Amino acid sequence: VARLCVCDLLVAQCDTNCCCDPDCSAEDFSLFTTCSIPVVIGDSQLCSQKAAVYSLDVEANPPERIFKLIDQVNPSIFCIHATNYEQALYLKSPEIPTAENFDELLDKFGGATFSAEPDSWNLDPDAQNPSEANETSRYEYGVPVQTEDAFLRLPSPVVSSWCSDANPAGFLVNQATKCIRSVSVEKCDSIQALSMLFYINSSILAVPKSSQMVNITVQSIAVQSVNGMRTFLSSGEALRLPMVLDGLCINAVLGVNYHITHTDTGEIIEAVAAFVLGAISREALSIEQSFEISFTQENTQPVPLSGNPGYVVGLPVRAGFQPQGYPFPAAFLSNKHGQLTILHSTSTQDCLAAQGARAPVLFGYNMISGCKLRITAAMKCQPLAQTLLDVLKGQSFPEYVASFGNSQAQDVFDWVPITQLHISEQMISHTLQSSCQIPVSLGIEVKWTKYGSLVNPQARIVNVTATITSTTLKQLPSGRERIIPITSSVVFTDISSPAEPSYKAWPTINIKLPFDFFYPFV
Numbered sequence: 461v462a463r464l465c466v467c468d469l470l471v472a473q474c475d476t477n478c479c480c481d482p483d484c485s486a487e488d489f490s491l492f493t494t495c496s497i498p499v500v501i502g503d504s505q506l507c508s509q510k511a512a513v514y515s516l517d518v519e520a521n522p523p524e525r526i527f528k529l530i531d532q533v534n535p536s537i538f539c540i541h542a543t544n545y546e547q548a549l550y551l552k553s554p555e556i557p558t559a560e561n562f563d564e565l566l567d568k569f570g571g572a573t574f575s576a577e578p579d580s581w582n583l584d585p586d587a588q589n590p591s592e593a594n595e596t597s598r599y600e601y602g603v604p605v606q607t608e609d610a611f612l613r614l615p616s617p618v619v620s621s622w623c624s625d626a627n628p629a630g631f632l633v634n635q636a637t638k639c640i641r642s643v644s645v646e647k648c649d650s651i652q653a654l655s656m657l658f659y660i661n662s663s664i665l666a667v668p669k670s671s672q673m674v675n676i677t678v679q680s681i682a683v684q685s686v687n688g689m690r691t692f693l694s695s696g697e698a699l700r701l702p703m704v705l706d707g708l709c710i711n712a713v714l715g716v717n718y719h720i721t722h723t724d725t726g727e728i729i730e731a732v733a734a735f736v737l738g739a740i741s742r743e744a745l746s747i748e749q750s751f752e753i754s755f756t757q758e759n760t761q762p763v764p765l766s767g768n769p770g771y772v773v774g775l776p777v778r779a780g781f782q783p784q785g786y787p788f789p790a791a792f793l794s795n796k797h798g799q800l801t802i803l804h805s806t807s808t809q810d811c812l813a814a815q816g817a818r819a820p821v822l823f824g825y826n827m828i829s830g831c832k833l834r835i836t837a838a839m840k841c842q843p844l845a846q847t848l849l850d851v852l853k854g855q856s857f858p859e860y861v862a863s864f865g866n867s868q869a870q871d872v873f874d875w876v877p878i879t880q881l882h883i884s885e886q887m888i889s890h891t892l893q894s895s896c897q898i899p900v901s902l903g904i905e906v907k908w909t910k911y912g913s914l915v916n917p918q919a920r921i922v923n924v925t926a927t928i929t930s931t932t933l934k935q936l937p938s939g940r941e942r943i944i945p946i947t948s949s950v951v952f953t954d955i956s957s958p959a960e961p962s963y964k965a966w967p968t969i970n971i972k973l974p975f976d977f978f979y980p981f982v
Contacts, residue, residue, distance in 0.1 A: 461510045462529060467497045479514035479525050490522035501532060507539035508532070570618045570626055597667045598726030604628035605720070605728070607662040608673060612718070614751050615639055615653070625653065629718070629753050631726070634765075636752040645742045648709030653749075654702045656735055659716050664731050676718075679732040684714060686739055700737060709740040718753040729758060764798070766823060767865020770911060770918025773824035775865065776800070777906065777921070779858035780875070800861060800924075801854055802904065803948040805829040811851050811946050818854055821904065821950050823865075823919065830947035837936040841896035852902040852928065852948055861906075861924045881927045901929040901947045910956040922955070 465480035474484035479495035500512040511532040517524045557565055599605070605612040611628040616637035618624040623639035641653055652658045656678070663673035681693045681700065700711040715736035722728050740747055766775035776799040801818035811831040819829065833848065860875040867874035884897065905925045910917035936942060 461500055461502050461512050462527075464500050464502070464512070465497075466500070479516070479527075480512065484525075486524070487522075489516070489525040492516055492523070492525070495525075503540070503543075505534070505540050506543070507534050507541050509534075566619065566624075570624050597669060599631040599668060599722070599728065600726060601632045602630045603668065605631055606665040606668050608665065609662050612662075612664060612753075613659075614718075614753055615641075615749065616751070623653065623749060631722075632755050634754045634768075636750070638748060638750045640746050641749050642746050643709070643712070643740055643744060645704060645707070645709045645740055645744070648702045648704060648712060648740065651702070654709070654712040656699050656701065656711075656713060656737075659713070659735075660733055664720075664728055666728050667726070674728050674731050676731045676733050678735065679719070680734045682734075682736045683711075684736055684738040686741065690736070707742045711737045712740050712747070713749065714738040714747065715750040716752070718751075720753065720755045721758055722755060723758055765866045766862075767919065769864045769866050770920060771823040771865040771908070772919075774822050776820040777823050778862035778865070778867065779860065779878075780862070780869065781856075781859050800858060800904070802827065802902070802950060803829050803831065803851060803946075805831065810834075811848065816855070821906075823906075823908075824952055826949075826951050828947065828949040830945055833944045833946050834941055835933070835936065835944060836941045837938050841898070845896070845898045848899050848946060849928075851946065852899055853926075857926075861921055863921045864918070876921055876924055879923070879925045881925060883927060883929045885929065885931050896933050896935065897930050898933055898944075899928050899930045900944060901949070903927045903929070904948075904950045905953060906950065907953045907955050909954070917956075 465478065465482070467475055467478035468481045468483070469475055469478075470483070472483060474488045475481045477492050477494055477496040478484065479489070479492065480497060480500055495514045495516060498514055500514070502509055509532055511530050513528040513530055515526045517526050555561065555565065605628065613625050614627050614629040614635055614637060615623040615625050616627040616635075617639040618627070621640045623641045627637075629635065643651060643654065648654055660676040660678065663675050666672040666674050678699070682690045683693060683700075684690045702709055702711045702713075704710075713735060717734040719732050719734075720728055721730035736750075738747075764776075766772060766778055771777070778798055779800040780798065800821040802821055804817040804819040806813060806817060809830075809832045811833040819827075821827065831851070835844070858878065860877055863874050863876050903926070905923075905927075906921060907923040907925075908919055908921045911920040912918045931944075933942075933944075
C-alpha cells in the first residue's frame with residue numbers, strides 16, 4: 461500500500477500536494493499546502509489491512525512530510541476476511557496481436573460480444589436458469605435478434621473497414637453500416653456474403669428461446685448497373701444468385717435493408733428485406749456493402765427521429781399536440797409533418813401567395829424568412845389579420861416540442877410546452893381614420909442545454925417561446941396602398957452552465973497574461 465498513489469498523474473514530475481508521489485523531493489514537500497490524498501488503502505471492504513497515512517508538519521522549518529503505515533480495522537460486520545481468489549487480484553496482460561495470431565484473435569474478440577472462459581462458465585448450455593423460468597419471454601431493447609441458428613447478422617466494420625459478419629442486430633436499435641468486402645470474380649458464386657440467401661435463409665425467433673419462427677421475406681430487389689443506375693424488379697421476380705457472366709460477377713449483394721415489425725409486448729411478427737444487387741468487374745478486388753435495419757411497432761406509423769437521444773444539428777425540431785379531451789397530458793399527437801415549421805420564403809415575396817408554404821425548423825440553425833404584404837384601402841381588417849396569422853403560424857401551430865430527438869409520444873415529461881406571447885407596437889400614420897391591428901412578425905426562441913456526460917453531451921431543448929408582434933395600421937385613403945414586410949425568425953440559445961472543475965484547491969492569481977501567452981493554442 462505504500463507504493464500506491466492515485467494522485468501521481470505526471471510522469472517523472474512532482475504533482476502538487478500529492479504527498480505519496482515518489483517523484484517529489486523534500487524541497488517539493490516544503491512548498492505543499494496540504495495532502496490531497498491523506499490516506500491510501502488497498503480495498504475498503506477488507507476487515508483488516510495496512511493503510512498509508514500522509515500529513516504535513518507545518519511547524520517544522522522548512523515544512524516536512526510525515527508518513528505512517530498503520531493497521532486499519534473495518535468497523536463493518538460485512539467485510540472480507542481474506543482474499544483467497546488470487547486471479548482477481550491481478551490484471552491479466554492481454555495477448556499482443558501479431559501476424560501469426562491476428563486471425564485467431566479476430567475470430568475470438570471481433571464480434572459484438574465474446575466470452576473470456578466459455579467452457580467454464582456454462583457447462584450445460586441446455587440447462588434453464590431458475591430465475592428465467594418464470595420470466596415472460598420477449599425481446600427487450602438492445603437484445604440481439606435471435607434466429608434458428610444464431611442471431612440476425614448486420615455486417616459492420618470492426619478493426620478496420622473490412623466487413624465482419626459477427627455483428628448482431630439489436631432489438632429496436634436502428635443501425636446503418638458500410639464496410640468493405642474482399643471479392644474474387646472467379647469465386648463470386650461461392651462467396652456467401654454476395655448471395656441473397658445468406659441474409660434470408662435463417663428464420664427469426666418471434667420471441668427469444670421459442671420455437672415460433674418468422675421468415676424473412678424479400679420486399680424488393682433493385683439491380684444496379686456498373687455506372688450506378690438502379691432498376692427495380694417486379695415483385696414476382698425469383699431470387700437472383702451471384703454468377704459469372706462475360707467476365708462479370710452479376711447479382712452480387714451490394715446492400716441489404718431489413719425492416720422488422722413488432723408488437724408492443726416485444727414480439728416480432730414480420731421481417732422483410734430489400735436488396736440492391738450489382739455487377740462486379742474482374743479488376744475489382746473489393747466492394748463496398750451497405751446494411752441497414754429499422755424497427756416499427758404494428759399499427760403505428762414510423763416517426764423519423766432527430767437524434768438518439770439528443771438532437772443532431774441540422775435535423776428537424778419535432779413537435780406535436782396534446783389530444784383533445786384529456787384533463788392531463790397523457791400522450792402527444794404529431795402534426796402533419798411532426799415538425800416545428802416557419803414561413804417558407806418564395807421567389808415572388810407575396811405573403812398571400814406564400815400561404816401554406818412552410819419550412820422545417822432545423823436544430824441549431826438560426827433562420828429568418830419573410831414576405832411582403834401589399835395593403836389597399838379595400839382590404840378588411842379582421843380577415844387580413846387572420847390571413848397573416850395563418851401565414852406566420854401555419855394552419856396548425858403545435859403546442860409542444862420534443863425535448864430530445866428521440867422523444868416518444870407516451871413519454872409525457874419529454875415534451876416541452878411552447879410559450880406564446882403577443883406584443884403590440886404602434887405604427888405612425890398621418891391619417892386619422894379607424895385603425896386595424898395586424899400581426900407582422902413571429903419570433904421563435906429555442907433554449908437548449910447540454911445534457912449528460914461531458915465526454916458525450918446530448919442536446920436537450922428546455923424552453924420554446926413563440927412571440928407574435930402586431931402593429932396598428934391606420935385605415936388608408938381610397939386609391940392608396942402600402943407595402944409592409946412580414947418576417948419569421950428562429951434563434952437557438954445555448955444556456956448550458958459551464959462545467960465546474962472537480963478540484964478547487966488551486967490558488968487564484970490575479971495577474972494579466974501577455975496576449976500571446978498560450979500561442980499557438982487558443
